[in-house]
Amino acid sequence: MPYHHSTHKSSEREKHIFFCGVHPLTKKRKIPRQMSLRTAKIFFFLMIIFVIWNVYQLVHCKFEEVIWLKRDTNSNLHKILFIRQLERVNHPTNATLINQAAPTNAFSTTDYAETGLSTADLPTIGDQTLGLPTNGNTKSKSLSSIKNDAVLQKKPGTNVLFLKTHKTGSSTVTNILQRYAKSNKLNVALPQCDHRFCYPNKFDEKYIYQHKSGDKYNMLFNHAVFDKEKMLNIMAPNTKIITIIREPYSQFDSAAQYLNFKKYFNLKSHLPLLDEFFQISEDFLKKFIQSADPTDGEGAFSLAKNPNAFDLGFDVWNESPEYIESVLKAISKGFDLVMITEYMEESLVLLKNELNWNLEDVVFFSLNTREAKDKNTNDIKSVETKVLNWNKIDAAIYKHFNMTFWKKIEDSPSEFFSDVNTLKQWNRDLVNHCSRFETTEASLFITKNYYEKARSSLCTDIKREDSSFTVWFKWVFQYKKRGNFPQSFF
Numbered sequence: 001m002p003y004h005h006s007t008h009k010s011s012e013r014e015k016h017i018f019f020c021g022v023h024p025l026t027k028k029r030k031i032p033r034q035m036s037l038r039t040a041k042i043f044f045f046l047m048i049i050f051v052i053w054n055v056y057q058l059v060h061c062k063f064e065e066v067i068w069l070k071r072d073t074n075s076n077l078h079k080i081l082f083i084r085q086l087e088r089v090n091h092p093t094n095a096t097l098i099n100q101a102a103p104t105n106a107f108s109t110t111d112y113a114e115t116g117l118s119t120a121d122l123p124t125i126g127d128q129t130l131g132l133p134t135n136g137n138t139k140s141k142s143l144s145s146i147k148n149d150a151v152l153q154k155k156p157g158t159n160v161l162f163l164k165t166h167k168t169g170s171s172t173v174t175n176i177l178q179r180y181a182k183s184n185k186l187n188v189a190l191p192q193c194d195h196r197f198c199y200p201n202k203f204d205e206k207y208i209y210q211h212k213s214g215d216k217y218n219m220l221f222n223h224a225v226f227d228k229e230k231m232l233n234i235m236a237p238n239t240k241i242i243t244i245i246r247e248p249y250s251q252f253d254s255a256a257q258y259l260n261f262k263k264y265f266n267l268k269s270h271l272p273l274l275d276e277f278f279q280i281s282e283d284f285l286k287k288f289i290q291s292a293d294p295t296d297g298e299g300a301f302s303l304a305k306n307p308n309a310f311d312l313g314f315d316v317w318n319e320s321p322e323y324i325e326s327v328l329k330a331i332s333k334g335f336d337l338v339m340i341t342e343y344m345e346e347s348l349v350l351l352k353n354e355l356n357w358n359l360e361d362v363v364f365f366s367l368n369t370r371e372a373k374d375k376n377t378n379d380i381k382s383v384e385t386k387v388l389n390w391n392k393i394d395a396a397i398y399k400h401f402n403m404t405f406w407k408k409i410e411d412s413p414s415e416f417f418s419d420v421n422t423l424k425q426w427n428r429d430l431v432n433h434c435s436r437f438e439t440t441e442a443s444l445f446i447t448k449n450y451y452e453k454a455r456s457s458l459c460t461d462i463k464r465e466d467s468s469f470t471v472w473f474k475w476v477f478q479y480k481k482r483g484n485f486p487q488s489f490f
Contacts, residue, residue, distance in 0.1 A: 157355035158186055159236045162221040163243040165311045166303055167254040169341040170244050171367040171466050176348070177221045178469045179461050180361055183453035186218035188473050189234060195467040197224035200294045200302040202313065203231055209474060210481075222470060226313035228334050240354060241334060245308050245401060246341035248394045249384045253376050255307055259300040273376040278386045286317070309393040319392040327393060328400050337408075338401040345427075349419045350408055359419055360446045363426050365462050434459035 162177055164170040181188050190209035191197040198207040203224045205211055216236045224231075232239060245251075256273055265288070267276045280288075285304075292301040306316040314327050331338065337354050339347030348362040377383040388395045409416060426442055433443035450458040461469075 154356040156357050157238075157240055158184060158218050159239040160219050160221070160355065161231055161235055161239050161241045162219075163226050163241070163311065163335075164221060164223045165244060165246075165308055166223070166299065167251050167258060167307070168244045168246040169344060169366070172344065172364050173244055173339070173348075173351075174221045174466050175367055175462065175464065175469070176351075176362055176364055177219055178464075178466075178473075179450070179454070179458075180357070181219045181473075182456070182461065183450060187216070187236075189217040189220040189222075190470060190473055190477065191222045191224075195222055195470040197222060199223050200225060200299060200310070203227040205230065205234060208234065210477065222466070223311075225311060228313075240336045242337040242339065242351065242354070243312070243335055244339040244341060244347065245394075245398055248308075248391050248398055249387045251307065251341075251394070252387045252391060255303055256376060257374055259298055259303060261300060261304070264297040264300040265304075272378055273374065274383045274387075275377050275379070278383060278390070282390070290317075306391045306393040308397055309391075312397075314393065316393065324393055324396045328396065331397065331401070332404070338405065340402060340405050343405070345420045345423050346409060347405075349416060349423060350405075350412065352419070353412060353416075359423060360426070360449060362423065363430055363446060363462070365427070365431070367463070367465065430458070430462065434462070 160177060162170075162173060164174055178188075180186070189211075192207050192209050193199070197203055201207070203226065205213075207224075208215075211234070215234065217234055218236055220231065220235065228241070253274065256277065261267060261277055262273055265277060265280070267273065269276050271279070289301050289304055294302045302310055306314075306319075309316050309327065312327075312331065314330075315323070337350060339351065341347075344364075344366075348364065349359075351357075352359055352362050426446065429438075429440045429443040430446065432438040433440070433447065447458045450456075450461075454461065464472075
């Protein structure tokens, strides 16, 4: 019995020493304060999470590479892709593809889904898996000669200023540029204010994340109000300036819901959103918007009138014919490419041609689209007319650049529509690949190439949101600044 009693007292003394450092009955020497059991558990738990996350990243990123290495596709797929480069020079694309007519109605919304992506099936030509045209003569070409022909291309453009507009599918384009910047280790201008350049203020150098005077950047693609002179001042030489626009009614309908017009314009009736909005007189709307703080309302006040014109840096309230004409001339002179949301694949092939990129560089998933579309009007025709009258500058911009868009396509290389169809097929292949539903040689080739350059999974990055990618770039910037960032994990 005495033995157990002494053992109990001894254990109590040890516990007290562990938590408090000194037992009240023993003051011969001071024992350093130990880490509490609770702190130790938290630390251990965080270590477990860290290890699990790194193992997940390693397995996930290696997935495509492991599958690729198990398949002997180099001798077959590489030949097909290089043959395709050869066919661009020697064999014109099928006439049925080239002669596709452009839409005649600039403001047609009936033929396209709200997402703006065309869903027509691919023509049945050539290889059904890759969407590539085939030609018997090309089989006699040696692999070395095919490679030599494919290398004879212009140097790809790496300096891009993308003016990101709102509710135009611009997040999809931004993701493409972010992936290209990541895989090619380009210097990116990052916003000081979260994932936007202190919007809705006009762009300024002071809004760049940890910017130093004289710093030059390869890419800029986060939301900003356009200021050509100030933006080009921080960009590398020979920068291409691009943007994207959308049919004004669809854009305004989407923006009104996304920016919560009901809340910020005090719309409280049971009418649909746009019907109630346009019951307010234009004079009252103008006074209300101009009196509001543009930084309030999550952009609702800045983008309630000619949203594209606002993002492009113009005066949204001056809608005189002379001013609108000057706006169109300024955009035509200042931008190398104006893409159209309703024709996303065509726009991205134009982008690929403008920058001399490979087609695999512009594969995409649609990002930041509305999961649920509210019924915002009971009379679409009437409200569509009101939207166009309310946004006269945007209507003129869209009408003008919709026409020049198709002129650019007419002047494009003969394989343009073949590229469009291939891009659609590759996008479908990637959706199936990343959902683990089906894997094709094309999807393996694209994901392997991306992994080799970016050291990360395409299936992860292609779905990454703008804000998340911006945080990643800032994280990389910090590590590179300290000089201890592993090059292999850029």
